Structures are given as C-alpha cells and as structure tokens.
Amino acid sequence: MTFALKLGDVGKRYLKYEDVPLLLTRLRFRARTNRTDLWALKHVDLEAAPGDHLGVIGRNGSGKSTMLRILAGVTAPTEGFVSVKGRVAPLISVGVGFHPELTGRENVYVNGTILGLSRRELDRRFDQIVEFAELESFIDTPVKFYSSGMFVRLGFSVAVASRPDLLLVDEVLAVGDMAFQSKCFERMAQMKVDGTTIVLVSHNINAIRRTCTQVLVLHDGIPKFFGPTDEAISIYHNLVEATGDEIAGETADAGGSEFLALNLINSEGDPTNHVRSGEDVIFRFDGRFSRPVTDPDFTIRITTETGQLVYGTSSYGKASGHFAAGESMRFDVRLNCRLITGSYQAIVGIRVADEGWQAVPPMLDFFVSGKPLVKGVADLDASIEITRGVPGDEDGQATHEPATDEPATDEPATD
Numbered sequence: 001m002t003f004a005l006k007l008g009d010v011g012k013r014y015l016k017y018e019d020v021p022l023l024l025t026r027l028r029f030r031a032r033t034n035r036t037d038l039w040a041l042k043h044v045d046l047e048a049a050p051g052d053h054l055g056v057i058g059r060n061g062s063g064k065s066t067m068l069r070i071l072a073g074v075t076a077p078t079e080g081f082v083s084v085k086g087r088v089a090p091l092i093s094v095g096v097g098f099h100p101e102l103t104g105r106e107n108v109y110v111n112g113t114i115l116g117l118s119r120r121e122l123d124r125r126f127d128q129i130v131e132f133a134e135l136e137s138f139i140d141t142p143v144k145f146y147s148s149g150m151f152v153r154l155g156f157s158v159a160v161a162s163r164p165d166l167l168l169v170d171e172v173l174a175v176g177d178m179a180f181q182s183k184c185f186e187r188m189a190q191m192k193v194d195g196t197t198i199v200l201v202s203h204n205i206n207a208i209r210r211t212c213t214q215v216l217v218l219h220d221g222i223p224k225f226f227g228p229t230d231e232a233i234s235i236y237h238n239l240v241e242a243t244g245d246e247i248a249g250e251t252a253d254a255g256g257s258e259f260l261a262l263n264l265i266n267s268e269g270d271p272t273n274h275v276r277s278g279e280d281v282i283f284r285f286d287g288r289f290s291r292p293v294t295d296p297d298f299t300i301r302i303t304t305e306t307g308q309l310v311y312g313t314s315s316y317g318k319a320s321g322h323f324a325a326g327e328s329m330r331f332d333v334r335l336n337c338r339l340i341t342g343s344y345q346a347i348v349g350i351r352v353a354d355e356g357w358q359a360v361p362p363m364l365d366f367f368v369s370g371k372p373l374v375k376g377v378a379d380l381d382a383s384i385e386i387t388r389g390v391p392g393d394e395d396g397q398a399t400h401e402p403a404t405d406e407p408a409t410d411e412p413a414t415d
Contacts, residue, residue: 002049002050003047003048003049003083003085004049004050004052004084004086004166004197005046005047005048005071005082005083005084005085005197005199006046006047006048006081006082006083007045007046007047007067007070007080007081007082007083008045008080008081008082009044009045009080009081010041010044010045010070010077010079010081010082011039011041011042011043011044011077011079011080012039012040012041012063012066012070012075012077012078012221013037013038013040013078014037014038014039014040015037015038016035016036016037016038039221040063040221041063041066041067041077041218041221042221042222043222044063044067044216044218044223045223045226046216046226048197048199048214049197050165050195050196050197051192051193051194051195051196051197052198052213052214053188053192053197053198053200053211053212053213053214054197054198054199054200054212054214054215054216055199055200055201055202055208055211055212055214055215055216055229055232056068056199056200056215056218057201057202057203057205057208057215057216057218057232057233057236058217058219058236058239059240061220062218062219062220062221063218063220063221064170064201064218065092065201066221068090068092068170068199068201070082071088071090071166071168071199072088072090072092072168074092084166085165085166086164086165086166087115087116087162087163087164087165088164088165088166088168089115089159089166089168090159090170091152091156091167091168091170091172092168092170092172093170096155097110097114098110098111098143098151099143100142100143100144101142101144102142102143103139103140103141104130104135104138104139104141104143104146104154105139105140107143107154108122108126108129108158109122111155111158112129112158112161115158115159115164116162117161117162125161128161129154129157129158129161132153132156132157132160132161132183133150133153133154133156133157134153134180135150135154149180152172152173152180155172156173156184160187160188163194163196164196165195165196165197166196166198166199167188167191167196167198168198168199169188169198169201169202170201171201171202171203173202181207185207185210185211188200188211189211198211200212204305204306205233205236205305205343205367206304206305206306206342206343208229209229209233209341209342209343212229213228213229214226214228215227215232215233217232217235217236217239219239230341230367230369233343233367234273234274234367234369237273237274237343237365237366237367238273238274240273240365258287258288258289258290259287260287261284261285261286262283262284262285262286262348262363263283263284263364264281264282264283264284264346264364264366265281265282265283265284266279266281267280267281272366273364273365274366274367274368274369275337275366275367275368275369276337277337277339277368277369277370277371277374277379278336278338278370278379278381279336279337280334280336280337281334281335281336281337282332282333282334283300283332283333283335283346283348283364284331284333285298285300285330285331285332285348286328286329287328287331287350288326288327288328288329289323289324289326289329291325292322292324293322293323293352294321294322294323295319295320295321296320296323296351296352297314297315297320297350297351298314298315298331298349298350299312299313299314299315299316299348299349299350299351300312300313300333300347300348300349301346301347301349302339302344302345302346302347303344303347304343304344304345304377305343305344305345308377310339310344310378311335313333315331331348337368338378338379338380338381339368339370339377339379340368340371340374340375340376340377340378340379341369341370341371341372341374343365343366343367343368344365344366344367344368345363345364345365345366346363346366347364348363348364
C-alpha cells in the first residue's frame, strides 16, 4: 500500500529538571541539578494512505502536539523512524510563520514561500487566499494588530492554498468562529477527495467524529487504540472518566453536599461511558450531606460538547424528606437515551432551601452511538413507510392482474 506518512515505534524523550539552583548557589555549594527522563511519546506506530483523515485525541499532556511536531519536522524523535511523503503544511500554533511587523499581504508571501509556493503561484492564488480568509479590509494591516481568529483564518487559507500532500491541524481552529470552522471542515472534505492526508488534533470530539475515519487515542504518551472513530471515542471517554475518578478520590463539598460518585448505568446495570441511542439508562449520583437539610431539590442537565442544552429536569415540588448531617443519599434519573450519535456531558445540581443551585463535581462525559443518518439533537425513532398509489386516486393506482402460467393472447377463449 502506498503511504503518505508512517511512524515506526516512535518515542520522544525530554529532560526534566527537578531543581534549577542559582548560579551563585551552584558555585558556592557545587550543587548538582537533578535531571530525569520525561517520555512525551512512546511506541507510536501509525500509517496513513493518501486521502486518509486521521484524528488524534487524548487528555492534555498526552503527547498529541509532540506527535504533530515530529510529523512536521519541528523536532526529531528520540527513537524510531518517521517517513512523510510530499509537501507538508503544519497548523500547529496560532501565528507561527507570521512576522508581527509585516502586513497580512507580506505574510502571505513569506508563509507561502516557506510552504514551497513560488512567487508566480502566490500571485495567482492571492485573491483566493484573501477571500477565503475574509480579510479583504485588513490585508494591508500589520498582523500584530490581528486577533487570534484573524491569524487562524489567514494561516489556514495559506496552508490549503499550498495544496499540501499532508495537512497537520493542532486545535488552532478552536479559536475561530463557528461559521469559519464549518467552512474549514468543508474545505478539508474537498481536500480528502483530492488526495490530501489530514491529521487533526482536537478536543472537539464532534469534529473528530464528523471528519475522521480513523482515530489514535493517546494517554500519557502511549497509544491506547488506533481504529474506527466511534470505538476510539468510547475508549477516550472511559480513560477520561477513569482519570477523573482518581482526581476526585476525596469527596468534594458543594453547598453542604459531598460528592461520592456520578455514574451512567446501562440497560444491563453496569457503569459505562458509552451507550446506544434508545437504550434505557440511569444517571446515578451518590452523595452525602455535611449538615442537616430538608427537601433538597435535585437537577440534571445534559448538554452537547459545545454546551447546547438538550435536556434538563429536576425533582422540584417532590418532597424528598429530611437528611441528617452525615447522611448519604442516592439520586437516580431514569430515561430512554434518545440522543443522536455524539459526545455529551451530564451535570448534576442540588438546591438546598434558598441557597440556590449548587453544582456537584465532577461532570460526567459520555458517548452515544446511534443511527448514522439521524440529524438534530434527538432521535425520535421515526419509521418510514412507502406504499404504491394513494387511496381514492383511481388514476394513480397500478392495475394488478392475477398471475397465470398461460401465455398472453388476444384471441377469445373457446371451449
């Protein structure tokens, strides 16, 4: 198979300085600086063909940006090998490759030249670059006056205009507005058709799901999974939840309530972070009150990863009784999870008397697998029935004759 990029057992090691004494202290006491090895990446094997769209997801510090810098040639791997074919256009940081004192016009030519375009090619594509970036009114302004969104628009426009064989995108689109992000994803879809390989690093799981067919999950610099997008996202959510449990090892106090656990229970009764659309589930919150309360109200809100509220309910008006100081409680929300495919977040809250809503950490991230063609925010489980003809419309009814084994004839029947 022809490949566009290949990483073989790639690792990247940095030196971590535990202490950095002052020069005077070092000279006087001959203090030694303690150094330890920090592996940002370890044992990464990856291969992509021309036109593949790969996603890379993981928690902060998992090695995603380091991997893209290795692919871009910004840094070399400590071990393993990297092979990249063709022209590479990296978008790995806002404003990289732009000189702040130069205008947008001048930076188009500088950045385009770095990406391998000739002056003649830049002249021919300049108007398209500016039009796509929507910066006609600011193209002759020094870029030091640009916002981060303007930087991204110009950088992305120049990168795609260079018609790269490999496009590396590291979260920079997150600072752009939604309209421009949509335009960028449409352009990347067209680039895929043209054979450009794209590697996208993003915390926007919905963008990863919509754009990528294969996803690499990194955790603490080590690959945990590489394969189909939905499965990768499910594994990522499980890793995030497991890490969150460790971080929340001690109970957290929120307005007189202590967090003990927040779980999503599937139809088999098991805790999970991945459910099917239409599955009966339970959102279960366990907590404890640190002081006496009477009739506390419980609430749950479910939002998309962009913060859009898709459902919310509460126990308002339902007497829950009196809880003594130190007494525990369980709050179960049972529902049929008719959400479309995507990533979501459940947020639990408690209101005690007139103290207002008190959010209870942590929030629960989960993923829903549903039908591929359903759009919107909810799966209403519609059925589609198609019949031939309309009752009462005689002209539109097909004429059905009984089947016969006799050959068709125009002659009258005889005895």
